[in-house]
Amino acid sequence: MGERELLLLGMLMVQSQHGYQINEFIERNLSRVTDMKKPTAYALLERLSQTGYVRVRTEQQGKRPPRKVYSITSAGAILFLDLLRDNLARAERMTFAGDMGLMFLDHLPREEALDLLRQRLGSLDAQIGNHEQAPKHEHGLGVGLALEHILFLLHAERDWLAAAIARLQDTAQAAGVAADPGKQEHL
Protein backbone atom coordinates (compact mmCIF):
# COMPACT_ATOMS: atom_id res chain seq x y z
CA MET A 1 0.00 0.00 0.00
CA GLY A 2 1.64 3.17 -1.12
CA GLU A 3 1.42 6.77 -2.14
CA ARG A 4 -1.63 6.36 -4.25
CA GLU A 5 -3.88 5.27 -1.47
CA LEU A 6 -2.36 7.93 0.73
CA LEU A 7 -3.41 10.51 -1.82
CA LEU A 8 -6.95 9.19 -2.11
CA LEU A 9 -7.44 8.84 1.62
CA GLY A 10 -5.97 12.29 2.11
CA MET A 11 -8.44 13.81 -0.29
CA LEU A 12 -11.26 12.08 1.50
CA MET A 13 -9.94 13.34 4.85
CA VAL A 14 -10.64 16.84 3.61
CA GLN A 15 -14.12 16.04 2.39
CA SER A 16 -16.28 13.29 0.95
CA GLN A 17 -16.07 13.16 -2.78
CA HIS A 18 -17.10 11.09 -5.76
CA GLY A 19 -14.63 9.48 -8.11
CA TYR A 20 -15.01 11.86 -10.99
CA GLN A 21 -14.49 14.81 -8.71
CA ILE A 22 -11.31 13.29 -7.31
CA ASN A 23 -9.96 12.55 -10.74
CA GLU A 24 -10.78 16.06 -11.91
CA PHE A 25 -8.93 17.58 -9.00
CA ILE A 26 -5.90 15.43 -9.53
CA GLU A 27 -5.79 16.16 -13.23
CA ARG A 28 -6.25 19.89 -12.80
CA ASN A 29 -4.17 20.57 -9.73
CA LEU A 30 -1.93 17.65 -8.92
CA SER A 31 -0.72 16.53 -12.32
CA ARG A 32 2.77 17.72 -11.38
CA VAL A 33 2.86 15.71 -8.19
CA THR A 34 1.34 12.42 -9.28
CA ASP A 35 0.81 10.54 -12.50
CA MET A 36 -1.99 8.31 -11.29
CA LYS A 37 -4.51 7.63 -14.03
CA LYS A 38 -8.29 7.59 -13.73
CA PRO A 39 -8.95 3.86 -13.96
CA THR A 40 -6.34 3.34 -11.28
CA ALA A 41 -8.10 5.76 -8.97
CA TYR A 42 -11.50 4.17 -9.58
CA ALA A 43 -10.09 0.72 -8.94
CA LEU A 44 -8.30 1.82 -5.80
CA LEU A 45 -11.41 3.51 -4.42
CA GLU A 46 -13.32 0.32 -5.04
CA ARG A 47 -10.71 -1.68 -3.20
CA LEU A 48 -10.56 0.74 -0.30
CA SER A 49 -14.32 0.44 0.06
CA GLN A 50 -14.19 -3.34 0.01
CA THR A 51 -11.57 -3.35 2.72
CA GLY A 52 -13.58 -0.99 4.88
CA TYR A 53 -11.37 2.06 4.74
CA VAL A 54 -13.95 4.10 2.92
CA ARG A 55 -17.75 4.03 2.73
CA VAL A 56 -19.74 4.49 -0.46
CA ARG A 57 -23.15 5.99 -1.04
CA THR A 58 -24.71 6.40 -4.46
CA GLU A 59 -26.20 9.75 -5.24
CA GLN A 60 -28.19 11.15 -8.11
CA GLN A 61 -28.50 14.79 -9.12
CA GLY A 62 -31.50 15.22 -11.43
CA LYS A 63 -30.94 13.10 -14.50
CA ARG A 64 -27.17 13.21 -14.52
CA PRO A 65 -25.26 9.95 -14.22
CA PRO A 66 -25.32 8.55 -10.70
CA ARG A 67 -22.31 9.28 -8.55
CA LYS A 68 -20.54 7.17 -6.01
CA VAL A 69 -19.67 9.39 -3.11
CA TYR A 70 -16.83 8.10 -0.94
CA SER A 71 -16.31 9.00 2.71
CA ILE A 72 -13.42 7.91 4.85
CA THR A 73 -14.18 5.59 7.77
CA SER A 74 -12.46 5.67 11.13
CA ALA A 75 -10.36 2.69 10.06
CA GLY A 76 -9.52 4.67 6.96
CA ALA A 77 -8.46 7.67 8.99
CA ILE A 78 -6.12 5.48 11.01
CA LEU A 79 -4.68 3.95 7.88
CA PHE A 80 -4.25 7.41 6.45
CA LEU A 81 -2.22 8.56 9.41
CA ASP A 82 -0.10 5.41 9.33
CA LEU A 83 0.65 5.83 5.66
CA LEU A 84 1.33 9.50 6.21
CA ARG A 85 3.80 8.92 9.02
CA ASP A 86 5.56 6.27 7.04
CA ASN A 87 5.74 8.42 3.96
CA LEU A 88 7.09 11.42 5.82
CA ALA A 89 9.76 9.46 7.62
CA ARG A 90 11.07 7.49 4.68
CA ALA A 91 13.56 8.77 2.11
CA GLU A 92 12.91 7.02 -1.16
CA ARG A 93 15.86 5.54 -2.95
CA MET A 94 16.66 7.52 -6.07
CA THR A 95 17.37 5.87 -9.39
CA PHE A 96 16.89 7.65 -12.68
CA ALA A 97 16.22 6.22 -16.08
CA GLY A 98 18.31 9.01 -17.55
CA ASP A 99 21.44 7.64 -15.92
CA MET A 100 21.48 4.60 -18.17
CA GLY A 101 22.24 6.84 -21.11
CA LEU A 102 24.93 8.65 -19.20
CA MET A 103 26.71 5.38 -18.51
CA PHE A 104 27.07 4.60 -22.20
CA LEU A 105 27.88 8.09 -23.32
CA ASP A 106 31.17 7.10 -24.92
CA HIS A 107 29.51 4.82 -27.42
CA LEU A 108 28.52 7.92 -29.36
CA PRO A 109 30.82 10.52 -30.93
CA ARG A 110 31.35 13.17 -28.31
CA GLU A 111 29.70 15.90 -30.36
CA GLU A 112 26.55 13.89 -30.93
CA ALA A 113 26.32 13.01 -27.27
CA LEU A 114 26.62 16.67 -26.41
CA ASP A 115 23.85 17.58 -28.85
CA LEU A 116 21.55 15.03 -27.31
CA LEU A 117 22.30 16.27 -23.80
CA ARG A 118 21.55 19.79 -24.95
CA GLN A 119 18.18 18.53 -26.09
CA ARG A 120 17.68 17.05 -22.67
CA LEU A 121 18.57 20.39 -21.18
CA GLY A 122 16.02 22.08 -23.42
CA SER A 123 13.21 19.80 -22.38
CA LEU A 124 14.22 20.31 -18.78
CA ASP A 125 13.95 24.07 -19.25
CA ALA A 126 10.53 23.61 -20.77
CA GLN A 127 9.42 21.62 -17.74
CA ILE A 128 10.74 24.28 -15.43
CA GLY A 129 8.96 27.03 -17.33
CA ASN A 130 5.77 25.06 -17.16
CA HIS A 131 6.15 24.62 -13.42
CA GLU A 132 6.99 28.22 -12.75
CA GLN A 133 3.91 29.60 -14.41
CA ALA A 134 1.65 27.42 -12.31
CA PRO A 135 -0.28 29.27 -9.59
CA LYS A 136 1.69 28.93 -6.39
CA HIS A 137 -0.47 29.46 -3.42
CA GLU A 138 -3.98 28.58 -4.28
CA HIS A 139 -3.51 25.34 -2.44
CA GLY A 140 -2.67 24.60 1.15
CA LEU A 141 0.73 24.69 2.76
CA GLY A 142 1.43 21.07 1.97
CA VAL A 143 0.69 21.16 -1.72
CA GLY A 144 2.75 24.32 -1.99
CA LEU A 145 5.65 22.55 -0.30
CA ALA A 146 5.46 19.61 -2.64
CA LEU A 147 5.29 21.81 -5.71
CA GLU A 148 8.21 23.85 -4.50
CA HIS A 149 10.16 20.70 -3.81
CA ILE A 150 9.78 19.44 -7.34
CA LEU A 151 10.70 22.79 -8.78
CA PHE A 152 13.80 22.89 -6.62
CA LEU A 153 14.90 19.46 -7.78
CA LEU A 154 14.20 20.41 -11.36
CA HIS A 155 16.53 23.35 -10.98
CA ALA A 156 19.19 21.22 -9.35
CA GLU A 157 18.94 18.77 -12.20
CA ARG A 158 19.21 21.57 -14.71
CA ASP A 159 22.27 23.01 -13.06
CA TRP A 160 23.99 19.68 -12.90
CA LEU A 161 23.28 18.90 -16.52
CA ALA A 162 24.52 22.27 -17.70
CA ALA A 163 27.73 21.80 -15.73
CA ALA A 164 28.17 18.28 -17.02
CA ILE A 165 27.77 19.46 -20.61
CA ALA A 166 30.36 22.16 -20.05
CA ARG A 167 32.81 19.67 -18.60
CA LEU A 168 32.31 17.23 -21.44
CA GLN A 169 32.95 20.00 -23.93
CA ASP A 170 36.21 20.82 -22.24
CA THR A 171 37.51 17.28 -22.10
CA ALA A 172 36.50 16.83 -25.73
CA GLN A 173 38.63 19.77 -26.77
CA ALA A 174 41.50 18.77 -24.54
CA ALA A 175 41.64 15.17 -25.71
CA GLY A 176 41.11 15.70 -29.41
CA VAL A 177 38.22 13.95 -31.14
CA ALA A 178 37.65 10.35 -30.06
CA ALA A 179 38.59 8.91 -26.70
CA ASP A 180 40.61 5.73 -27.00
CA PRO A 181 38.43 2.71 -26.31
CA GLY A 182 41.31 1.05 -24.49
CA LYS A 183 40.41 -0.73 -21.28
CA GLN A 184 37.10 -2.48 -21.38
CA GLU A 185 36.06 -5.10 -18.79
CA HIS A 186 34.52 -2.37 -16.66
CA LEU A 187 32.27 -0.57 -19.13
Add this chain to the structure above:
Amino acid sequence: MGERELLLLGMLMVQSQHGYQINEFIERNLSRVTDMKKPTAYALLERLSQTGYVRVRTEQQGKRPPRKVYSITSAGAILFLDLLRDNLARAERMTFAGDMGLMFLDHLPREEALDLLRQRLGSLDAQIGNHEQAPKHEHGLGVGLALEHILFLLHAERDWLAAAIARLQDTAQAAGVAADPGKQEHL
Protein backbone atom coordinates in the same frame (compact mmCIF):
# COMPACT_ATOMS: atom_id res chain seq x y z
CA MET B 1 11.38 -0.71 -24.52
CA GLY B 2 13.26 1.19 -21.90
CA GLU B 3 16.29 1.63 -19.73
CA ARG B 4 16.60 -1.99 -18.78
CA GLU B 5 17.20 -3.27 -22.26
CA LEU B 6 19.49 -0.32 -22.84
CA LEU B 7 21.55 -1.48 -19.90
CA LEU B 8 21.70 -5.10 -21.04
CA LEU B 9 22.53 -4.23 -24.63
CA GLY B 10 25.12 -1.76 -23.42
CA MET B 11 26.83 -4.40 -21.34
CA LEU B 12 26.86 -6.73 -24.33
CA MET B 13 28.29 -3.95 -26.51
CA VAL B 14 31.35 -4.03 -24.30
CA GLN B 15 31.71 -7.80 -24.42
CA SER B 16 29.75 -11.01 -24.72
CA GLN B 17 28.63 -12.28 -21.37
CA HIS B 18 26.46 -14.88 -19.73
CA GLY B 19 23.49 -14.04 -17.58
CA TYR B 20 25.02 -14.78 -14.23
CA GLN B 21 27.99 -12.61 -15.06
CA ILE B 22 25.75 -9.72 -16.04
CA ASN B 23 23.70 -10.02 -12.90
CA GLU B 24 26.83 -10.18 -10.77
CA PHE B 25 28.19 -7.04 -12.32
CA ILE B 26 24.95 -5.17 -11.85
CA GLU B 27 24.63 -6.24 -8.25
CA ARG B 28 28.22 -5.44 -7.38
CA ASN B 29 28.77 -2.25 -9.31
CA LEU B 30 25.52 -0.80 -10.54
CA SER B 31 23.19 -1.32 -7.61
CA ARG B 32 23.10 2.44 -7.10
CA VAL B 33 22.09 3.14 -10.66
CA THR B 34 19.51 0.47 -11.32
CA ASP B 35 17.25 -1.75 -9.27
CA MET B 36 16.68 -4.41 -11.88
CA LYS B 37 16.42 -7.86 -10.34
CA LYS B 38 17.91 -11.08 -11.61
CA PRO B 39 14.83 -12.82 -12.94
CA THR B 40 14.01 -9.66 -14.84
CA ALA B 41 17.42 -9.65 -16.49
CA TYR B 42 17.19 -13.33 -17.40
CA ALA B 43 13.74 -12.84 -18.89
CA LEU B 44 14.79 -9.76 -20.82
CA LEU B 45 17.85 -11.51 -22.24
CA GLU B 46 15.63 -14.34 -23.36
CA ARG B 47 13.29 -11.90 -25.07
CA LEU B 48 16.10 -9.99 -26.73
CA SER B 49 17.40 -13.24 -28.14
CA GLN B 50 13.98 -14.23 -29.46
CA THR B 51 13.62 -10.89 -31.20
CA GLY B 52 17.03 -11.19 -32.78
CA TYR B 53 18.84 -8.43 -30.95
CA VAL B 54 21.20 -10.82 -29.24
CA ARG B 55 22.57 -14.25 -30.10
CA VAL B 56 22.96 -17.09 -27.61
CA ARG B 57 25.48 -19.87 -27.43
CA THR B 58 25.60 -22.41 -24.65
CA GLU B 59 28.94 -23.07 -23.09
CA GLN B 60 30.24 -25.52 -20.52
CA GLN B 61 33.31 -25.15 -18.34
CA GLY B 62 34.30 -28.52 -16.91
CA LYS B 63 31.39 -29.80 -14.85
CA ARG B 64 30.04 -26.43 -13.76
CA PRO B 65 26.48 -25.57 -14.74
CA PRO B 66 26.18 -24.70 -18.43
CA ARG B 67 26.18 -21.02 -19.29
CA LYS B 68 24.26 -19.10 -21.88
CA VAL B 69 26.61 -16.63 -23.41
CA TYR B 70 24.90 -13.69 -25.08
CA SER B 71 26.40 -11.59 -27.86
CA ILE B 72 24.84 -8.55 -29.42
CA THR B 73 23.82 -8.78 -33.09
CA SER B 74 24.06 -5.97 -35.61
CA ALA B 75 20.34 -5.36 -35.19
CA GLY B 76 20.97 -5.22 -31.47
CA ALA B 77 23.74 -2.68 -31.90
CA ILE B 78 21.39 -0.48 -33.91
CA LEU B 79 18.69 -0.81 -31.30
CA PHE B 80 21.23 0.00 -28.61
CA LEU B 81 22.20 3.23 -30.32
CA ASP B 82 18.57 4.19 -30.86
CA LEU B 83 17.72 3.60 -27.23
CA LEU B 84 20.84 5.43 -26.18
CA ARG B 85 20.09 8.50 -28.27
CA ASP B 86 16.55 8.56 -27.03
CA ASN B 87 17.60 8.19 -23.43
CA LEU B 88 20.21 10.91 -23.64
CA ALA B 89 17.89 13.40 -25.29
CA ARG B 90 14.89 12.90 -23.04
CA ALA B 91 14.40 14.52 -19.65
CA GLU B 92 12.27 12.21 -17.58
CA ARG B 93 9.35 13.74 -15.76
CA MET B 94 9.99 13.83 -12.03
CA THR B 95 7.41 12.77 -9.51
CA PHE B 96 8.33 11.63 -6.03
CA ALA B 97 6.45 9.36 -3.70
CA GLY B 98 7.71 11.47 -0.81
CA ASP B 99 5.71 14.45 -1.98
CA MET B 100 2.43 12.79 -1.10
CA GLY B 101 3.32 13.01 2.54
CA LEU B 102 4.38 16.61 2.22
CA MET B 103 0.98 17.51 0.83
CA PHE B 104 -0.80 16.26 3.91
CA LEU B 105 1.68 17.54 6.43
CA ASP B 106 -0.92 19.58 8.31
CA HIS B 107 -2.91 16.53 9.27
CA LEU B 108 -0.29 15.82 11.92
CA PRO B 109 0.71 18.00 14.87
CA ARG B 110 3.51 20.18 13.65
CA GLU B 111 6.03 18.74 16.08
CA GLU B 112 5.33 15.18 15.04
CA ALA B 113 5.61 16.09 11.39
CA LEU B 114 8.95 17.70 12.07
CA ASP B 115 10.19 14.61 13.88
CA LEU B 116 9.25 12.43 10.96
CA LEU B 117 10.95 14.72 8.50
CA ARG B 118 14.06 14.63 10.64
CA GLN B 119 13.97 10.87 10.33
CA ARG B 120 13.74 11.27 6.59
CA LEU B 121 16.74 13.53 6.73
CA GLY B 122 18.63 10.93 8.70
CA SER B 123 17.99 8.17 6.22
CA LEU B 124 18.99 10.56 3.45
CA ASP B 125 22.28 11.20 5.19
CA ALA B 126 22.82 7.48 5.50
CA GLN B 127 22.27 7.06 1.78
CA ILE B 128 24.70 9.85 1.04
CA GLY B 129 27.34 8.34 3.29
CA ASN B 130 26.90 5.02 1.57
CA HIS B 131 27.32 6.63 -1.82
CA GLU B 132 30.33 8.61 -0.85
CA GLN B 133 32.33 5.67 0.36
CA ALA B 134 31.83 3.83 -2.91
CA PRO B 135 34.92 3.68 -5.15
CA LYS B 136 34.65 6.51 -7.64
CA HIS B 137 36.76 5.89 -10.67
CA GLU B 138 37.14 2.22 -11.13
CA HIS B 139 34.56 2.42 -13.87
CA GLY B 140 34.47 4.27 -17.13
CA LEU B 141 33.67 7.90 -17.65
CA GLY B 142 29.95 7.21 -18.10
CA VAL B 143 29.40 5.21 -14.96
CA GLY B 144 31.32 7.82 -13.01
CA LEU B 145 29.06 10.51 -14.43
CA ALA B 146 25.92 8.63 -13.47
CA LEU B 147 27.15 7.96 -9.95
CA GLU B 148 28.15 11.56 -9.52
CA HIS B 149 24.76 12.66 -10.82
CA ILE B 150 22.89 10.65 -8.25
CA LEU B 151 25.13 11.87 -5.46
CA PHE B 152 24.57 15.45 -6.55
CA LEU B 153 20.81 15.03 -6.51
CA LEU B 154 20.99 13.33 -3.15
CA HIS B 155 22.79 16.36 -1.78
CA ALA B 156 20.29 18.72 -3.34
CA GLU B 157 17.48 16.75 -1.78
CA ARG B 158 19.20 16.84 1.58
CA ASP B 159 19.71 20.58 1.41
CA TRP B 160 16.13 21.22 0.47
CA LEU B 161 14.80 19.02 3.23
CA ALA B 162 16.99 20.63 5.88
CA ALA B 163 15.82 24.07 4.75
CA ALA B 164 12.19 22.99 4.69
CA ILE B 165 12.46 21.66 8.23
CA ALA B 166 14.00 24.91 9.40
CA ARG B 167 11.22 26.92 7.80
CA LEU B 168 8.53 24.74 9.30
CA GLN B 169 10.08 25.16 12.72
CA ASP B 170 9.98 28.92 12.33
CA THR B 171 6.37 29.14 11.21
CA ALA B 172 5.42 26.79 14.01
CA GLN B 173 6.94 29.12 16.57
CA ALA B 174 5.52 32.22 14.91
CA ALA B 175 1.96 30.96 14.57
CA GLY B 176 1.60 29.27 17.95
CA VAL B 177 0.59 25.61 18.00
CA ALA B 178 -2.08 24.58 15.51
CA ALA B 179 -2.74 26.30 12.22
CA ASP B 180 -6.42 27.14 11.73
CA PRO B 181 -8.04 24.54 9.49
CA GLY B 182 -10.18 27.27 7.94
CA LYS B 183 -10.59 27.05 4.20
CA GLN B 184 -10.83 23.55 2.90
CA GLU B 185 -12.04 22.74 -0.62
CA HIS B 186 -8.45 22.94 -1.87
CA LEU B 187 -6.63 20.58 0.49
Add this chain to the structure above:
DNA sequence: GGGCGCATGTAATGAGTTACATGATTGA
Protein backbone atom coordinates in the same frame (compact mmCIF):
# COMPACT_ATOMS: atom_id res chain seq x y z
C1' DG C 1 29.47 -32.44 6.04
C1' DG C 2 27.55 -27.92 5.65
C1' DG C 3 27.19 -23.77 3.51
C1' DC C 4 28.31 -20.69 -0.13
C1' DG C 5 29.02 -19.92 -5.06
C1' DC C 6 27.77 -21.08 -9.66
C1' DA C 7 23.98 -20.91 -13.09
C1' DT C 8 19.62 -21.18 -14.64
C1' DG C 9 15.15 -20.25 -14.47
C1' DT C 10 9.48 -20.92 -13.30
C1' DA C 11 5.06 -19.62 -11.20
C1' DA C 12 2.28 -16.64 -8.95
C1' DT C 13 1.19 -12.22 -8.11
C1' DG C 14 0.83 -7.34 -8.19
C1' DA C 15 0.58 -2.80 -9.86
C1' DG C 16 -0.59 0.12 -13.22
C1' DT C 17 -1.56 1.62 -18.10
C1' DT C 18 -4.10 1.89 -22.57
C1' DA C 19 -7.84 1.54 -25.23
C1' DC C 20 -12.42 0.96 -25.28
C1' DA C 21 -17.55 1.16 -23.85
C1' DT C 22 -21.70 3.50 -22.46
C1' DG C 23 -25.10 6.96 -22.35
C1' DA C 24 -27.31 11.11 -20.82
C1' DT C 25 -26.91 16.38 -20.62
C1' DT C 26 -25.51 20.89 -21.65
C1' DG C 27 -23.83 24.70 -24.40
C1' DA C 28 -22.56 26.94 -28.93
Add this chain to the structure above:
DNA sequence: TCAATCATGTAACTCATTACATGCGCCC
Protein backbone atom coordinates in the same frame (compact mmCIF):
# COMPACT_ATOMS: atom_id res chain seq x y z
C1' DT D 1 -26.81 19.24 -34.24
C1' DC D 2 -22.35 18.50 -32.73
C1' DA D 3 -18.96 18.43 -29.40
C1' DA D 4 -17.69 18.52 -24.79
C1' DT D 5 -18.71 17.34 -20.04
C1' DC D 6 -20.44 14.26 -16.69
C1' DA D 7 -19.68 9.61 -14.61
C1' DT D 8 -18.55 5.13 -14.41
C1' DG D 9 -15.97 1.50 -15.35
C1' DT D 10 -13.98 -3.28 -18.07
C1' DA D 11 -10.60 -6.05 -20.60
C1' DA D 12 -6.34 -6.86 -22.18
C1' DC D 13 -1.89 -6.16 -21.59
C1' DT D 14 2.90 -4.91 -19.93
C1' DC D 15 6.24 -4.76 -16.77
C1' DA D 16 8.51 -6.20 -12.90
C1' DT D 17 8.89 -8.43 -8.31
C1' DT D 18 8.94 -12.26 -4.86
C1' DA D 19 9.44 -16.70 -3.60
C1' DC D 20 10.71 -20.94 -4.94
C1' DA D 21 13.29 -24.90 -7.45
C1' DT D 22 17.36 -27.39 -8.92
C1' DG D 23 21.84 -29.45 -8.59
C1' DC D 24 26.76 -29.71 -8.84
C1' DG D 25 31.40 -28.00 -7.06
C1' DC D 26 34.44 -25.99 -3.80
C1' DC D 27 36.29 -24.72 0.55
C1' DC D 28 36.74 -24.93 5.57
